[in-house]
Amino acid sequence: MIEFNRVSKRYVDHDALRDVSLTIPTGEMVFLTGHSGAGKTTFLRLLMLLERASMGSLRVDGRDTARIKGRNIGRYRSEFGIVFQDHQLLYDRSVLENVALPLEIAGFRPRDIQRRTRAALDKVGLLGRERANPAVLSGGEQQRLGIARAVVARPRFLIADEPTGNLDPQLSAEIMGLFEAFNRVGVTVIVASHDLALISRLRHRIVTLKAGRLVAGAGL
Amino acid sequence: MNKPAAGLGIAPRASVVSWVHHHRQAASNSLLRAFRLPVATGLTWLVVGIALALPASLLVILQNIEAVTGDMRSPARFSVLLEADTSLNAAQTILKRIESRVDVRDVTLIPQDQALARFAADTGLVGLLDSIPDNPLPHTLLVNPLASVESEGLSELAKGLKVVRGVDQVVFDTLWQARLAGVLQAGRRLVMGIGLLMMVGAVLILANTIRLAIEARRDEIVVIKLIGANDAYARRPFLYTGLWSGFGGGLLGAIMVGVFFIYLSEPVNQLLQLYDSDRRFTGLGIMGVLNMMFLGGALGLLSAWHAATTQLRELEPR
Numbered sequence: 001m002i003e004f005n006r007v008s009k010r011y012v013d014h015d016a017l018r019d020v021s022l023t024i025p026t027g028e029m030v031f032l033t034g035h036s037g038a039g040k041t042t043f044l045r046l047l048m049l050l051e052r053a054s055m056g057s058l059r060v061d062g063r064d065t066a067r068i069k070g071r072n073i074g075r076y077r078s079e080f081g082i083v084f085q086d087h088q089l090l091y092d093r094s095v096l097e098n099v100a101l102p103l104e105i106a107g108f109r110p111r112d113i114q115r116r117t118r119a120a121l122d123k124v125g126l127l128g129r130e131r132a133n134p135a136v137l138s139g140g141e142q143q144r145l146g147i148a149r150a151v152v153a154r155p156r157f158l159i160a161d162e163p164t165g166n167l168d169p170q171l172s173a174e175i176m177g178l179f180e181a182f183n184r185v186g187v188t189v190i191v192a193s194h195d196l197a198l199i200s201r202l203r204h205r206i207v208t209l210k211a212g213r214l215v216a217g218a219g220l
Numbered sequence: 221m222n223k224p225a226a227g228l229g230i231a232p233r234a235s236v237v238s239w240v241h242h243h244r245q246a247a248s249n250s251l252l253r254a255f256r257l258p259v260a261t262g263l264t265w266l267v268v269g270i271a272l273a274l275p276a277s278l279l280v281i282l283q284n285i286e287a288v289t290g291d292m293r294s295p296a297r298f299s300v301l302l303e304a305d306t307s308l309n310a311a312q313t314i315l316k317r318i319e320s321r322v323d324v325r326d327v328t329l330i331p332q333d334q335a336l337a338r339f340a341a342d343t344g345l346v347g348l349l350d351s352i353p354d355n356p357l358p359h360t361l362l363v364n365p366l367a368s369v370e371s372e373g374l375s376e377l378a379k380g381l382k383v384v385r386g387v388d389q390v391v392f393d394t395l396w397q398a399r400l401a402g403v404l405q406a407g408r409r410l411v412m413g414i415g416l417l418m419m420v421g422a423v424l425i426l427a428n429t430i431r432l433a434i435e436a437r438r439d440e441i442v443v444i445k446l447i448g449a450n451d452a453y454a455r456r457p458f459l460y461t462g463l464w465s466g467f468g469g470g471l472l473g474a475i476m477v478g479v480f481f482i483y484l485s486e487p488v489n490q491l492l493q494l495y496d497s498d499r500r501f502t503g504l505g506i507m508g509v510l511n512m513m514f515l516g517g518a519l520g521l522l523s524a525w526h527a528a529t530t531q532l533r534e535l536e537p538r
């Protein structure tokens with residue numbers, strides 16, 4: 001369970017989030033929407049401990065995240081699978097090696113890494129491209145590679161920031177379908193997207209931010 | 221995903237096992253990376269090697285000098301130079317007088333001709349005997365004190381010898397030993413100083429190597445920190461890069477010292493033979509090689525630790 005309690009985030013002279021209170025129960029799929037600059041990315045960055053709240057508290061499964069520091073941040077982050085709009089792939093490694101990264105960090109056996117990596121690539125339809133360099137993949141394929149890496153270690157939370165940003169409608173629907181599939185097996189999914197047309201067709205909770213304030217979807 | 225998400229709350233395997241595994245992986249990957257850039261790696265090893273080889277060579281040379289001079293330590297002895305116009309007869313008389321002292325064991329007279337011949341033989345200037353019309357050396361008495369006489373007694377004796385009529389100068393022969401000890405002491409400090417400077421140089425070079433290695437893998441570090449690696453994990457490969465650079469440098473340095481000593485040992489051994497020494501020039505030895513590698517490795521690890529710790533703290537995902 002993720003609990004934002006009266007969270008504000010202030011950048012020098014600008015409030016990116018204002019007094020946001022929101023509870024996301026375990027196993028739910030939530031869309032975070034709002035215009036550009038509304039604070040979606042800031043919300044996710046706070047959750048990943050890439051930023052710290054200026055006010056309020058953020059609890060994950062009862063843990064006060066303000067108390068998570070130093071070497072424990074890595075362990076905390078590895079409970080999340082993150083899909084970035086700009087992919088954040090490593091272009092000096094193969095597709096397979098990119099997907100294997102979270103498993104290596106978590107200390108899986110080489111045997112298990114092989115097996116799980118291939119299973120994750122299969123799930124996103126990239127099996128057969130293991131040896132390829134990510135740079136030769138199309139935008140949609142790179143996004144799916146990012147998703148494979150995000151889910152390979154079976155995180156409890158899956159987070160995606162504008163995962164369909166540059167994709168055509170059909171690919172976007174495909175990607176959202178993948179997220180729904182992970183949600184069905186119990187993963188808590190949070191997707192930030194300003195593509196209202198796309199997300200309103202899917203029947204999940206939609207939380208709307210406007211200039212840093214939560215304007216809809218707060219209630220359960 | 222066919223099973224419900226297990227999450228990483230359930231450890232994939234015992235953390236010690238995976239920690240050991242990652243160490244092994246980081247160690248071998250760092251070594252492979254080093255060999256994949258043979259020129260850059262070779263240059264780093266060479267520079268570190270030179271930095272370690274110079275003080276190591278000086279140290280070994282110093283140790284050899286100390287060993288050789290240690291053998292030469294003889295009991296105290298005075299050379300008593302008589303006045304230039306002293307006749308051989310008068311010299312004999314002076315010998316008797318000195319010999320009668322209670323603190324003197326024996327006295328030997330070296331007549332001036334013999335003194336010159338000895339000097340010529342010692343220095344190799346044999347032609348000197350013919351070319352010098354007047355022997356500039358006086359008759360000399362070699363005075364051996366009793367073994368029981370020590371420092372204060374010796375200066376007492378020196379004073380006593382000085383006032384004997386016909387005596388020009390009293391030279392305490394162990395003076396050269398004191399001087400040599402002083403020179404050796406200065407030499408040791410010089411080696412220490414040079415060694416320290418060179419080690420600082422090696423650390424700076426190694427730290428710079430690590431900094432460049434981190435810079436080259438900046439994206440990777442940011443990404444792995446983003447997806448759950450902590451600083452220790454991200455730092456590990458670079459610590460091994462530092463360790464290998466240091467080891468390699470130490471090994472290369474030891475090889476350089478070894479080659480240099482092979483080149484040096486023949487003339488030095490000939491020289492030692494000339495001095496009737498049964499000593500042989502001793503090089504680094506296996507312990508010396510290991511010490512150099514160990515020192516190199518330690519310096520490498522230290523440099524890498526410092527460079528990686530400071531730099532990784534700044535490489536936060538944005």
Ligand SMILES: Nc1ncnc2c1ncn2[C@@H]1O[C@H](COP(=O)(O)OP(=O)(O)O)[C@@H](O)[C@H]1O
Pocket residue numbers: 011012014015016034035036037038039040041042043
């Ligand atoms: N590091 C930062 N420093 C200053 N202002 C920032 C920073 N990050 C985001 N902002 C501002 O905070 C607001 C919310 O940004 P963001 O969370 O990225 O919005 P969204 O993802 O909904 O487009 C924007 O006005 C943005 O300019």
Ligand SMILES: [Mg+2]
Pocket residue numbers: 040041042161
């Ligand atoms: Mg954004």
